[in-house]
Structures are given as C-alpha cells and as structure tokens.
Amino acid sequence: xxxxxxxxxxxxxxxxxxxxxxxxxxxxxxxxxxxxxxxxxxxxxxxxxxxxxxxxxxxxxxxxxxxxxxxxxxxxxxxxxxxxxxxxxxxxxxxxxxxxxxxxxxxxxxxxxxxxxxxxxxxxxxxxxxxxxxxxxxxxxxxxxxxxxxxxxxxxxxxxxxxxxxxxxxxxxxxxxxxxxxxxxxxxxxxxxxxxxxxxxxxxxxxxxxxxxxxxxxxxxxxxxxxxxxxxxxxxxxxxxxxxxxxxxxxxxxxxxxxxxx
Numbered sequence: 001x002x003x004x005x006x007x008x009x010x011x012x013x014x015x016x017x018x019x020x021x022x023x024x025x026x027x028x029x030x031x032x033x034x035x036x037x038x039x040x041x042x043x044x045x046x047x048x049x050x051x052x053x054x055x056x057x058x059x060x061x062x063x064x065x066x067x068x069x070x071x072x073x074x075x076x077x078x079x080x081x082x083x084x085x086x087x088x089x090x091x092x093x094x095x096x097x098x099x100x101x102x103x104x105x106x107x108x109x110x111x112x113x114x115x116x117x118x119x120x121x122x123x124x125x126x127x128x129x130x131x132x133x134x135x136x137x138x139x140x141x142x143x144x145x146x147x148x149x150x151x152x153x154x155x156x157x158x159x160x161x162x163x164x165x166x167x168x169x170x171x172x173x174x175x176x177x178x179x180x181x182x183x184x185x186x187x188x189x190x191x192x193x194x195x196x197x198x199x200x201x202x203x204x205x206x207x208x209x210x211x212x213x214x215x216x217x218x219x220x221x222x223x224x225x226x227x228x229x230x231x232x233x234x235x236x237x238x239x240x241x242x243x244x245x246x247x248x249x250x251x252x253x254x255x256x257x258x259x260x261x262x
Contacts, residue, residue, distance in 0.1 A: 003078075003079065004057060004079050004080065004081055005078055005079065005080045005081065005084065006080070006081045006083070006084060007084075008084065008087060010078075010080075012052055012054065012076075012078055012100075013054075013080065013084065013088060015029070015031075015100065016033055016052075016054065016088055016098060016100060017088055019031055019032060019033045019100065020033045020088070020090060020157055023153045023155075023156065026103065026153070026155050030102060030103050031051065031100050031101065031102060031103060032100075032101055032103055032155035032157075032160065033098065033099065033100055033101070033157060033160075034050075034098065034099040034100075034101055034160060035089060035090060035091060035094070035095075035097070035098050035099075035157065035161065036091065036095055036097060036161065037059075037063055037067075037095050037097045038164065038165060039160065039161065039163075039164065039165050040053070040067070040097050040098070040099045041066070041067070042165030042168055043099060043101055043165070043168055044067070044070040044071075044072075045070070046165075046168040046169065047071075048101060048102075048104075048168045049101050049102035049104065050075050050099045050100070050101050050102075051074070051075060051076065051100050051101065051102060052075065052076050052077075052078070052099060052100040053067065053072065053075050053076070053077045053078075053098075053099050054077075054078055054080060054085075054097075054098040054099065054100075055067070055077070055078075055079050055080070055096060055097060055098075056079070056080055056081065056082045056084070056085035056096030056097075057079060057080075057081060057082050057096075058082050058085075058096050059085070059095060059096030059097050060079050062096075063095075063097060067097070082096065085098070090157055091161075103155055106173075106174050107171065107172065107173040107174070108173055108174075108175065108184075109147055109173045109175045109180075109181060109184040109185070110184045110187070110188070111173060112144075112145040112147075112171040112172075112173045113145075113184065113185070113188040113190070113212070114144060114212075115188070115189070115211075115212055116211060116212055117144035117145065117212055117213075118142075118143050118144050118209070118212075118213045118214075118215075118257075118260050118261065119143065119144060119145045119146070119147055119190070119212075119213065119214040119215070120134065120138050120143055120145075120146050120147070120214075120215055120217065120253065120256075120257060120260075121146075121147045121149060121181070121192075121214050121215065121216045121217065122134060122146065122147065122148050122149065122151045122217055123149045123150060123151070123216050123217065123218050123219070123224055123225075123228060124149070124150045124151060124218055124219040124222075124224075124225070125151040125152060125217065125218075125219060125220065125249065126151065126152050126219060126220065127152070127220050127249070128152050128153075128156050128158035128159040128162065129158060129159075129162050129250075130220060130248070130249050130250040131148075131151060131152055131154070131159050131162070132158065132159040132160065132161065132162020132163040132164075132167075133162050133163075133250040134146070134217070134249075134250050134253045134254075135159075135162075135163045135166050135167060135170055135172070136162065136163050136164050136166040137250070137253065137254045137257055138166070138170060138257060139163075139166035139169055139170050140166075141254075141257045141258060141260075141261045142261050143170075143257055143260065143261065144171065145170065145171040145172065145173065146170055146171070146172045146173075147172075147173050147174070147175065147181070147214070148172065148173070148174045148175075149174070149175055149176055149178070149181055150176050154167070154172065154174070178227075178228060178231075182231055185214050188212055189211065189212050190211075190212040190213060190214045191209075191211060191212065191213050191214070191233045191234070192214045192215075192216065192231070192232040192233045192234075193207070193213065193214070193215045193216065193232060193233065193234055193235070193236045194216045194218075194224050194228065194229035194230075194232035194234070194235045194236065195215060195216060195217050195218065195223075195224070195236055195237070195238075195252060195253075195256055196218075196223060196224060196229055196235045196236070196237060197223065197237065197245055197246055198235060198237060199237075200235075201234075201235040201236055201237035202234055202235065202236050202237070203236070203237060203238075203239045204236045204237065204238055204239075204255070204256060204259045205239060205259065207234075207236055207259065209259065209260050209262070213260060215236075215256050215257070215260055216228065216229075216232060217249060217252065217253045217256070218249075219249075220248075220249045236256070238252060238255055238256065
C-alpha cells in the first residue's frame with residue numbers, strides 16, 4: 001500500500017495528538033478527536049463534521065470498505081502505520097480507527113428548552129467517565145436534553161468515548177453562570193429538582209414529574225452547592241437501605257432519569 005504515513009511529525013498526526021491531550025488546543029482549533037470504529041461510524045452516520053479520517057494499515061484492510069462507503073467529500077482520509085496508530089491511541093486495545101471532528105456551535109439553554117420536556121443538569125461534574133455515561137443514559141431513556149454547568153470538557157476523549165456515540169444525538173447545552181441558568185429554566189416554566197443526600201428531601205419515588213422538568217446532579221465528591229440546591233423548586237433523594245447513604249453519580253443519575261422518564 002502506497003503513501004502510508006510512518007512519521008510522528010506528520011502534521012495530521014501531530015494535530016491529532018495535540019487535540020487528544022489539550023483542552024486549550026481543542027478550543028483554539030475548534031476541533032476534537034474520536035477513536036474507535038463504533039464512534040467514528042456513528043459520527044459519519046450523523047454527519048457530525050469529521051474533517052480527517054485516520055486509519056492504520058490493519059484498520060484499512062479490516063474496516064476500509066465499511067467506512068469509505070460514507071459521504072467523505074469533505075473529509076481527508078490518510079493511512080498510517082500500525083506502529084504509529086499504537087503510538088497515538090489512548091485505549092488499551094486500539095482498533096486503528098481515528099478521526100478529527102469539528103466542535104459544533106455550542107447551544108444555549110434556551111435553544112433546547114421545550115414545553116413538557118425533561119432535562120438533566122450536570123452541575124460541577126468533573127469525572128469524564130461519569131459525564132459520558134450520563135449522556136449515554138439520557139439518550140437511552142429518552143431524556144430531551146442535557147445541560148452542562150461548570151462541568152468537565154464535553155469534548156475530552158474520555159467523555160466522548162464514554163458517550164458511545166450519544167453525544168451526536170443528544171441536545172446538549174452549556175451555561176456556566178448559575179443566575180442565567182436558573183433565569184432561563186424559570187422563564188421556560190421548568191420545575192427544578194436538586195438531587196441531594198438529606199433525609200428531609202422528598203423521595204424521588206413519591207415525586208410527580210409532569211410538565212417541564214430539570215433535575216440537577218452535583219459534583220461527585222461534594223454534591224450540589226447549598227445555594228444551588230436552595231434555588232431549586234424542590235430537593236429530592238433516592239431512598240436507600242442498610243448503611244448505604246450515597247451512590248456513584250452516574251448510577252444515581254440513571255435512577256433519577258428512569259423516574260423522570262416514566
């Protein structure tokens with residue numbers, strides 16, 4: 001096979017590595033990276049702005065026919081050596097399928113709010129795996145949108161990987177200013193629920209979730225700030241038994257979204 005790139009100094013390879021490792025570079029270029037057959041296939045299917053498709057020799061042989069059937073008129077495809085693929089991979093068992101993708105225009109909260117819809121607000125979440133899993137679960141349970149507020153970078157490789165492609169299907173907005181966030185939710189008539197660990201909070205199993213709803217999930221270690229919880233319409237709790245009084249943030253969010261979607 002001709003034109004196989006072997007140098008780590010190739011401009012496309014260097015750009016991929018910059019974007020993979022640095023939020024600053026992602027913001028500067030307006031690009032992020034994908035790794036793995038499934039998520040790259042999802043991005044191609046959803047027409048999500050892939051600018052460069054990078055395949056190792058082995059991946060070209062195994063997956064080339066499938067991937068190259070997509071509309072790649074605006075995508076540059078390059079083939080790199082298997083060794084170089086292992087060098088730029090961030091997974092333990094790389095498939096040799098990589099892509100560079102445009103960061104879409106960031107939606108504002110008011111852009112995604114719809115009457116009678118259900119939303120998850122991720123307030124101060126810092127674990128990329130948790131954030132990605134919550135977005136994936138929201139997609140699976142039919143939640144209408146996810147709002148990021150003061151949370152980790154949506155376009156970090158670990159978040160993107162953990163969404164398993166849901167990032168391309170979910171309506172995701174960002175608003176880091178709490179006053180603006182609450183103002184827009186209130187203007188939409190949303191009932192806001194703060195997920196807390198407090199015996200005086202309302203058990204989620206006893207809550208009504210009719211109308212427009214937004215459930216707030218707080219930081220993995222500290223939960224929601226008191227001032228944020230107090231601004232919500234109500235405080236809710238997942239009833240637990242035994243000596244357990246808290247759950248992993250992604251697991252708790254999954255239970256709350258299940259109740260929200262009933």
